Amino acid sequence: MQVKGNYMVNTTPNVVWDMITNPAVLEKITPGIKTLTVTGPDQYDAISEVKVGPVKGNFEGTLSLKDQVNLESCVLVVDQKSKMGNVVAEISMKLIPDGNDNTEVQYTGDAKMSGMLARMGQRIMSGVVSTLSRQFFQSLNKELEGEPSTE
Amino acid sequence: MGKFVGKAVKRREDARFLKGAGTYTDDIKLPKMAHTAFVRSPYAHANVLSIDIEEAKNEPGVIAIYTGNDACGEFGVPCGWQVDFKNGETMREPAHPLLTKDKIRHVGEAVAIVVAETLEQARDAAEMVMVDYEELLAVTDPKQAMEAGAPLVHDQWEDNAAFDWCIGNDRAEVEAALESAHHVTEMEYRNHRVAPNAIEPRSYIADYDVNADKWTLYTSTQNPHLIRLLLCAFVLGIPEHKVRVVSKDVGGGFGSKIYHYTEEALLTWISREIGRPVKWTSDRSEAFMTDAHGRDHVVKSKMGFDKDGKIVAHLTDEYCAMGAYLSTFAPAVPTYLHGTLFQGVxxxxxxxxxxxxxxxxxxxxxxxxxxxxPEATYLLERIISKAAKEMGMDPAEIRFKNFIPPFDGVEEAGYQTQVALQYDSGDYHGVLERGLEMLGYEDFRKEQAKAREYGKLLGVGFSSYIEGCGIAPSAVVGALGARAGLYEVGHVRVQPTGKVSVFTGAHSHGQGHETVFAQFVADKLGIEMDDVEIEHGDTDQVAFGMGTYGSRSLAVGGSAIIKSIDKILEKGAKIAAHKLEAAEEDLEYAEGKWTVKGTDKSISFGDVSLTAYVPHDYPEGLEPGLDFSSFYDPSNFTYPFGTHIAVVEVDSDTGKVDVKRFIACDDVGNVMNPMIVDGQIHGGVVQGIGQALLEEVVFDEAGQMINASYMDYAMPRADDIPMIETDRTVTPCPHNPLGVKGAGEAGCIGSTPAVVNAVVDALAHLGVTDIQMPVTPQRVWKAMQN
Structure with missing residues (x-):
């Protein structure tokens, strides 16, 4: 399944970069996350509980970042298992400054699903994925409001 | 023939169905019945590294959990048909275990079953079963499965072929004729995969009675006796006489309930293990994953014509998917039920x-x-229509030019095809002529031209189908690789009061046997339909049977009943002659009584039957009772045929296809109940339109079916279907006593190519010559843009 979207974050790329590479922040802003354990640089074991529409369940597996180009782009690798089926995804993210201290995050990638998640159909799953991404970036913005800028 | 045959008698079974009072397997609730849930693979191809049931075992209500290490029957469920390689190599037949131990070969394959007090407990515990898989590369496309380096489904063989088979004339001879043909039309396409979607999902209850040491299996199936035979003799090795298979009302099958499934055998085995009745009912999601799918042929074809448009040769190569294992009839479907129809009409x-x-x-x-x-008809009817366009001929004209001339199979001999079969009787001109008349063909072409001026895209599509039903003489199907005979059993028991119980080995899954069979039995005996009861679907009641599929119930099952009625009338005549003190040859039987010809001396059917059971004044040496059972093995298949015509309008902005008219002129031989034949045609046409426009099983590259729910799998709905205009010609079957041919599948066979031909016709002026099914708005729109 193709995953694609973009989101405006109200800060500069360096701040966004710091946040999405910081486990403490990730644990706060990733939707449904229960525990995030660091297993290596940009490598995590994650346990989450997702509830969006028809998708309800506990997910367990790994999250990692690769191909990092500092402050510009990286690839998020997701490998999560659940009773409803498994998700393996590689999503490239690009941080594009708009010149006014805002950052447009563009993401695009491919998610492979199995089991019930696959059978549910792409129309529903793509809706679920975009809801989860929106929640992620909304939380990121909220997190920003609560914290003083690092600049 | 009498009072009931040929009349649109309302269906008796509808009294219970319309009130929601049918008894489907899932409606049956037995005391102490346990429930089950399967743990199924989320992967299409994987190694099972480990299965951990420890946590699940301790969940509330769990009675037992079984995995592939427990289940009996190493070989699993067998295949019922053997089709060998053309080079003589034996068909490759893998084991099909009840629960897989080590290797997953399709999404939904069962690795464990949880048995619990309630369904919810079983499902909760099934979620706690931990299976560790190692996912492997999968292949779902039949052509790609034969490419070098394709992932192997069964690695004991060097490639994925179950068999490589051919039929017809010598290939070199056909190729030579194509070389020298005036015109050759080519096609390459996919007859795509569809899911069966019976309204009632599969459901089984196994009940082992420890005191009697007997099993009862309640199952939603099309053929209870065949299930019992396969279950006992091939899978579990339990004595056949200790197993009763009961199949009450069945809510549709469309073929998918012919086969012996792993779940049936597994539950039967479990019931004895736990000493309790045990039930499993598929949910819709499981149905998409585990019910046998249909079609899935990748086709490459060439048809050669002379300058007058006469076909000179036809050569086709196909890749036809079997799936992960060989299902009961699977090898027969793309071979002896497909290639043998390549003669068409x-x-x-x-x-x-x-x-x-x-x-x-x-x-x-x-x-x-x-x-x-349907796959054979789709090919023939698409390619001949395409050829007509290419050669500038009218699609009706090219068909008339190539039709086999009419033959009745009595005065004129049957038609010997190039592909093994001999057609029984047919008049292919007649149905097309009638179809064109119903359509108003000339007016339609004018309307079409006019509509085009206004930007409205109208098209008409023809399909002149033939099909083979009532399969068949046992000796013939045996020679073709069937591992069973294909006869039928009809048992007629006249009760002492003259009421009649009929036991048939055919088994209705919605067709209306209880009505139609009672119609001809009542007429043949000259009694009321109310005095006839049709019993089916219980191996303890019915002596034997081969079930219902291939539109065989009336042609084969009905004929077996007629055979028994003949025996009853013969014996009844002896009793009547004795009572009337006349010679048997002086009697005639009509309207339910024997009369001494030319007199008013008569005795009724009821009096004769009473005498048979109270034989005080009785012919010497004659056995009491009036009860006969017969096996009927037909001498040939039957060959219904017809013309289907679709008129479509294509939305030029969106590409949406709207079927405006659908005309079905069928010849199914003699008609017992026109309402039921119409109903069968309607249902079949809807399924055929479904495949043409809407339905398709879609896999992603990992082998996941990504549209396995009714949110995404597009079933036809009422607003996709126009009023279906039906008519019939009647060419009786010359070789069975009712002269019937079969109507169950005709609608589904004739309709699909008619619809696609109509779409191509609507787009012809834009240069469109072919379009892949299902003809979705997206595909049509793309075709229009190119």
Missing amino acids: YTTPLIHLNVIAPFTHTVVVDAYRGAGR
């Missing part, structure tokens, strides 16, 4: 078909309404 002198049937990492593929004949 045409005089084609040279035909060659080659079929490679690969295993794929998908659920099994087997017969689906029409089974091989």
Whole structure:
């Protein structure tokens, strides 16, 4: 399944970069996350509980970042298992400054699903994925409001 | 023949169905019945590294959990048909275990079953079963499955072919004729995979009675006796006489309930293990994953014509998916139920078909309404229409030019095809002529031209189908690889009061046997329908039977009943002669009584039957009772045929296809109940339109079916279907006593190519010559843009 979207974050790329590479922040802003354990640089074991529409369940597996180009782009690798089926995804993210201290995050990638998640159909799953991404970036913005800028 | 045959008698079974009072397997609740849930693979191809049931075992209500290490029957469920390689190599037949131990070969394959007090407990515990898989690359496309380096479904063989088979004339001869043909039309397409979607999902209850040491299996099936035979003799090795298979009301099957499924055998085995009745009912999601799918042929075809448009040769190569294992009838479907129909209704002198049937990492593929004949008809009717366009001929004209001339099979001999079969009787001109008349063909072409001026895209599509039903003489199907005979049993028990119980080995899954069979039995005996009861679907009641599929129930099952009625009338005449003190040859039987010809001396059927059971004043040496059972093995298949015509309008902005008219002029031989024949045609046409426009099983590259729910799998709905205009010609079957041919699948066989031909006709002026099914708005729109 193709995953694609973009989101405006109200800060500069360096701040966004710091946040999405910081486990403490990730644990706060990733939707449904229960525990995030660091297993290596940009490598995590994650346990989450997702509830969006028809998708309800506990997910367990790994999250990692690769191909990092500092402050510009990286690839998020997701490998999560659940009773409803498994998700393996590689999503490239690009941080594009708009010149006014805002950052447009563009993401695009491919998610492979199995089991019930696959059978549910792409129309529903793509809706679920975009809801989860929106929640992620909304939380990121909220997190920003609560914290003083690092600049 | 009498008072009831040929009349639109309302269906008796509807009294219970319309009130929601039918008894489907899931409606049956037995005391102490346990429930089950399967743990199924989320992967299409994987190694099972470990299965951990420890945590699940301790969940509330769990009675037992079984895995592939427990389940008996190493070989699992067998295949009922053997089709060998053309080079003589034996068909590759893998084990099909009840629960898989180590290797997953399709999404939904069962690795464990949880038995618990309630369904919810079983499902909760099934979620706690931990299976560790190692996912492997999968292949779902039958052609790709034969490419070098394709992932192997069964690695004991060097490639994925289950068999490589051919039929017809010598290939070189056919190729030579194509070389020298005036015109050759080519086609390459996919007859795509569809899911069967019976309204009632599969459901089984196994009940082992420890005191009697007997099993009862309640199952939603099309053939209870065959299930019992396969279950006992091939899977579990338990004595056949200790197993009763009961199949009450069945809510549709379309072929998918012919086969013996792993779940049936597993539950039967579990019931004895736990000493309790145990039930499993598929949910819709499981149905998409585990019911045998239909079609899935990748086709490459060439048809050669002379300058007058006469077919001179036909050569086709196909890859036909088998799925991960060989289902009960699977090998027969793309071969003996498919290649044998390549003659169609045409005089084609040279035909060659080659079929490679690969295993794929998908659920099994087997017969689906029409089974091989819709695929053959689609090819023939599309390619001949395409040829007509290419050669500037009218699609009706090219058909008339190539039709086999009419023959009744009595005065004129049957028609010997190039592909093994001999057609019984047919008048292919007649149905097309009637179809054109119903359409108003000339007016339609004018309307079409006019509509085009206003930007409205109208098209008409024809399909002149033939199909083979009532399969068949046992000796013939045996020679073709069937591992069973295909006769039928009809048992007629006249009760002392003259009421009649009929036991048939055919088994209705919605067709209306209880009505139609009672109609001809009542007429043949000259009694009321109310005095006739039709019993089916219980191996303890019915002596034996081969079940219902291939539109065989009336042609084969009905004929077996007629055979028994003949025996009853023969014996009844002896009793009547004795009572009337007349010679048997002086009696005639009509309207329910024997009369001494030319007198008013008569005795009624009821009095004779009472005498048979109270034989005080009785012919010497004659056995009491009036009860006969017969096996009927037909001398040939039956060959219904017809013309289907679709008129479509294509939305030029969106590409949406709207079927405006659908005309079905069928010849199913003699008609017992026109309302039921119409109903069968309607249902079949809807399924055929469904495949043409809407339905398709879609896999992603990992072998996941990504549209396995009714949110995404597009079933036809009422607003996709126009009023279906039906009519019939009648060419009786010359070789069975009722003169019937079969109507169950005709609608599904004839309709699909008619619709696609109509779409191509609507787009012809834009240069469109072919379009892949299902003809979705997206595909039409793309075709229009190119």
